[in-house]
Amino acid sequence: MNARRTPRQQPATGPPGPREALVSARPRDGTMWFMSVEPEARAAASPAPVPGRPDGAAAEGQLPADRFLDRELSWLRFNQRVLELAEDPNVPLLERARFLAIFASNLDEFFMVRVAGLKRRMATGLAVRAASGLQPRQVLERVSEQARDLMRRHSDDYRDSVHPALCDAGIEIVRWADLKDDEQESLHELFRDRIFPVLTPLAVDPAHPFPYISGLSLNLAVIVRNPNTGTEHFARIKVPPVLQRFTRASAQRFVPLEDVISAHLQQLFPGMQVLQHHMFRVTRNEDLEVDEDEAENLLQALERELMRRRFGPPVRLEVEETIDPHLLDLLKGELGVEDDDVFPLPGPLDLTGLHAIADLDRPELKFPPFVPGTHRDLVDVEAREASIFAKIRQGEILVQHPYDSFATSVQAFIEQAAADPRVLAIKQTLYRTSGDSPIVDALIDAAEAGKQVLVLVEIKARFDESANIKWARKLEQAGCHVVYGLVGLKTHCKAALVIREEKDGLRRYVHMGTGNYNPKTARLYEDFGLLTCDEEVGADLTNLFNTLSGFALGTGRYKRILVAPESMRSGIVERIEQQAEAARAGQPARVRIKVNSLVDEAVIDALYRASQAGVDVQLWVRGICALRPGVPGLSERIQVRSILGRFLEHSRLFQFGVGATCETWFGSADMMHRNLDRRIETLVRLTSPEHVAELDALLDLGFDEGTAAWELDADGEWHRRATDGQGQPLRDLQDHLMTVKQRGARSARA
CATH class of the missing domain: 3.30.870.10 (Endonuclease Chain A)
Structure with a gap:
């Protein structure tokens, strides 16, 4: 089954437009700008607004051409709502700091994927008018304008609201000049022992080309002068990502790591005169491009592509607003970015580091603690008075995380299946999971116990590719049958199928959910899951897994899904x-x-x-x-x-x-x-x-x-x-x- 060429089923009364080739005509670069439908053709076929109706409204059955909002601008509005939570004084203070960090990391991913994908298509001539009617250049201009406003608003909220409130609460993020003498002394020692050894100043001159700047890294641009010749040189220092973004100066006082490095630049350039230094940060295209039709081994191809990801073209340059114009021109020229890609901001840059501040042990500044409870139908299972299979036989169980415990429901289902000698086989999809996943451990235990274990690992899950490759290797080594789904399609469904030998024959138990098999995110994400032994659902999942692992065609054979x-x-x-x-x-x-x-x-x-x-x-x-x-x-x-x-x-x-x-x-x-x-x-x-x-x-x-x-x-x-x-x-x-x-x-x- 070549799923990439499976035509999309179109409703008889659906809108006009050449949709059948959407899957086979997908762009090879793998980004999310899926405009394979020709919007121009769609817009031309769409009825025009009806004259005389308010706002050009259409009569029933007629749909105006301007009926779609732009998806990129709508995403920015979503991140604006996240920012509004950070701005809300009624939200606990450290949670406001976390929302600032979430906003920043969301925007990073938006530029790495969405903006990068659009730029790539424009550069190759493949970009088409969006369903909203906007031309690609218009979308990019509006995205740049609105993102710039949001980034400034984000910085202002940190500087004018969250930062002062943190200081009032005794959590101070200060600059180097604001440190006390004893704090500076302790940081001198920290720099000597733990920071200096991992720093690598990279000079630029005829013998040293401009260094590669990795995506999302925080960097110091330094101008030094040779006192003997009077010649000025540029150098770059990467702020080590392995160290805490905000360095602890004392119990509840922190200083940005780049400030500590900046205070010791003379030790990094002995004999030179340090004239100026400024922070900058580059965002690169970090989407993947793997041609699955040509890849002999998808796992190996993806591993190679992950190595290439580090060298994607820049799509955004963040700089401190105090940067010297000549230095900025140098960075733009060497990085190949245009003026529209430059975002000057007040320091400190990269507020994703506020996650560490939000993690501080100050419960009075956080949401009240919440411990998920065991679902009412599974209390006996938690108390070991009944098996989870017995409870499922009594009736389907609907759980809602994080309000219902993941550990005593979905995790218990997989763990009991792995340990139960009557269970013959387990089949499961894995899209994202945690670093120390009990789900993966249970599947390994099941395989080592002689059960048939099939795991579909989606190794193309964006930004989790490396972790999923690791799990795939580990599961294979334990004897699990590991597959990667169908060519051209990601497997995003959340399903587990357990086949158990019982007195009246084989019975199929199923979990189907809306969230990943990840115990950590199950405490933070709202999701539903269904535990059932319904025969129709069991048969449907059997057909689905046969489609995913073999060559079975599942079309038309599903009854309840x-x-x-x-x-x-x-x-x-x-x-x-x-x-x-x-x-x-x-x-x-x-x-x-x-x-x-x-x-x-x-x-x-x-x-x-x-x-x-x-x-x-x-x-x-x-x-x-x-x-x-x-x-x-x-x-x-x-x-x-x-x-x-x-x-x-x-x-x-x-x-x-x-x-x-x-x-x-x-x-x-x-x-x-x-x-x-x-x-x-x-x-x-x-x-x-x-x-x-x-x-x-x-x-x-x-x-x-x-x-x-x-x-x-x-x-x-x-x-x-x-x-x-x-x-x-x-x-x-x-x-x-x-x-x-x-x-x-x-x-x-x-």
Whole structure:
């Protein structure tokens, strides 16, 4: 099965456009700018706005050409919401510092992947007009302008708000000149013993070419003069990433590591006169390019490509705003960056290092501690009074992390399967996992115990490639069957299948989830998981794993799951259209979706048509949303909300209908081209009325006017609603769920 050439199933009433070749026509550079659909053709085929209607709104069935928001600009709006949490004085102080660090690392990845991908396509002539109607140059200009504003706002919030508040709380981040004499003395000793030995000054002259500047490294640009000749020289010193970004000067006082190095430059250039020094930081294209059709061994090819990643072209140059103009010109010339790629900022640069500050043991400055509880149906398992398989046989179990413990549910499921002599085989997907993964250890134990263990390791998971290669090697050495999925497709679904010998024959136990098999992120990410021994789900997962590991074709054989790229888009669009038909017939109709990102044009157009038909559409989108809500005649029945907080809202939920006919699904897929066309994704349908009601209640809370959230308008702006008309704080959804779950856990144990 050459999955790259599998045509995408197109709904009969879907929007026009040459979609069939999307997978085979993908760009070879692997970036996320998936505009293989010719937007010009799509825009030309789209109906024009209807004259006389407000805002050019279209009649039912007609969709205006400007109906999509730009996905890159929408992503920047998402990161702006993260920044707003850092700016919020009601958020605990160290959590504000962490949100500043998260904003910075998010923006790094955005430039490394999204901006880099767009620049590459523009350079090669492959970039096309976006679905939003913007030309690539327009997108890049607007991204640069908005990113520049956000980076300045980020720096200002640190300098004017978070930094002074930290000082008031006794956590001081100071510059070298502000240190006390005894603190400087201790840092002199630290520099001599631990910093100086790992530094490597690199000079630039005819015998020393300009050094390679690695991506995201923090660097000192130094100008020195030879006192004998009067000649000035440039040198670069890399701030060692293996050392703490903020060096402890005393109990609760810290100084940027570059300040410590700067104070000792004379020791690095003895006999020379140090004239000036300035910080700079380069962001490079760090996406991967692996031609899987030509790669004889995908693992080895990816290992080679990871080595090449370090040498991607620069896409951003951050400098201290006090940098000397001549020195800046030198850096721009040597690095090959344009003026638009330069971002002058107040120091210190690289605030991702604030993660270490946020980790300080100051609980009064953090969110109140939360310990996940064991799900009410698994209390007996935790107490070792029952096996997890016995509990699953009693009925399907729906868990929600981090409110329900991952360790006593999903991890226990895999660990008991590995230890149970009646278990004959385990099949599992691994997309991302932790550095000391108990899941991997359990799979190794199972293989060493003689069980058949199949593990699909997605070694192309962005920025986790090295870690996943390591796990793949370790699992292979233990005797696990390790596969890497289908050519041209990432395997992103979260599924585990356990085959167990029981009195009445073999029984299949399944876990399907929305999150990775990672115990660490399961304490920070909000996700759902289903534990079941339902025969239909077991048969579906058997077919899916046979497709992933062999040459079986799974199309049309699934009963309780939807699978991308085969049937997920068409299945979702079909259900949206069913709601539209119900609305036209005067019946209750509703669509509610919770995802990380909503970009796919076919799904968005189906939602527009449903709104025009009278369907109430509620969308809960954490990150990117390309749909315009509230446009008269097009989307006035569509509401879009976003919720951010201490946990990362990560689950994907889909609900079609109202009452007894309602269908509820959850799974691994966002509504994006990459998920629906270039990944193996799954959604599973819930059949338990109790579970359907549980997710229905969650969605009710998410869309309730009394719940704090951001709301999207038709122009792409997000407006935060955190207080009511009297200035009282609205309900924090995550705090509410923590309280409810803890109360339920206490009740289950009573």
